[in-house]
Amino acid sequence: MPNAEIAAIRAFLASMPADQSIAERRAGYDNIGAAFPTAADVTLTPVSAAGVPAEWSLTPGAAEDAALLYLHGGGYVIGSVASHRHLASELGRAAGIAALSLDYRLAPEHPFPAAVDDALAGYRWLLDQGIAAGRIAIAGDSAGGGLTMALLLAIKAAGLPQPACAVPISPWVDLAMTGGSMVSKAAVDPMVQRDSLLVFASRYLGAADPLAPLASPVHGDLAGLPPLLIQVGADETLLDDAVQLARAAGHAQVAVRLEIAPEMIHVWPFFHPMLAPARAAIATAGAFIAAHLA
DSSP states (O other): OOOHHHHHHHHHHHTSOOSOOHHHHHHHHHHHHHTSOOOTTOEEEEEEETTEEEEEEEOTTOEEEEEEEEEOOSTTTSOOHHHHHHHHHHHHHHHTEEEEEEOOOOTTTSOTTHHHHHHHHHHHHHHHTTOOGGGEEEEEETHHHHHHHHHHHHHHHTTOOOOSEEEEESOOOOTTOOOTHHHHTTTTOSSOOHHHHHHHHHHHHTTSOTTOTTTSGGGSOOTTOOOEEEEEETTOTTHHHHHHHHHHHHHTTOOEEEEEETTOOTTGGGGGGGOHHHHHHHHHHHHHHHHHOO
């Protein structure tokens, strides 16, 4: 039987205006996040993580000697701590640790590799706070899922210790958009289409090569990265990004687990207040993180 909850979310998304400016899209994304209030028992604390605006979210009983570094989605052009606060805080709760959500710089004002530089600065800052690498997990959705993988590559290039694990959710890891699901899933994906991704990629990349590993991590050398849990919906144009990432990780001898959720759309865990499979995905991700923390 088709999932009635996801049908309601599809209807909600269909009602949203199209052809907006960047400023309007940024405000609209934050407004969607505001429609899903953060739980009342979450303590929020803004911080500067080595100059990058960030926010701690802490749930009752969460370990404060460990951290989930969360990187929001939005095509590297929109999205913020505010838009994804409800998701980052619940992932932290599910893992039993504090979550640090990073407001990395956005394109086109700050093109590639600004987001990667900010993510690496945030990770270094966590280490500087005395949190051991083995007590850090990294997660992100969509472009934030791609940025999660780019950060792991940047950590390796910098000679820093890898985190305990990472959870890319509906990751955008191929800015050249070569996956066949860009076409085969176009009719069922209500959120992400190739034409709009081309615009976002152009704004983010500028003159950079779309196949550069820090832009499209699926084309990088993944050897030596920590265990991965990749979550993706079956009704996503980015389905093949996740599949290709799992394949590349496996070939590189990285422990990887790929979960494809039937009927689910792009970044369905974002809709956890109104979607049971989203809450289940968050619980799974939290258990995965908790199991890998040193």
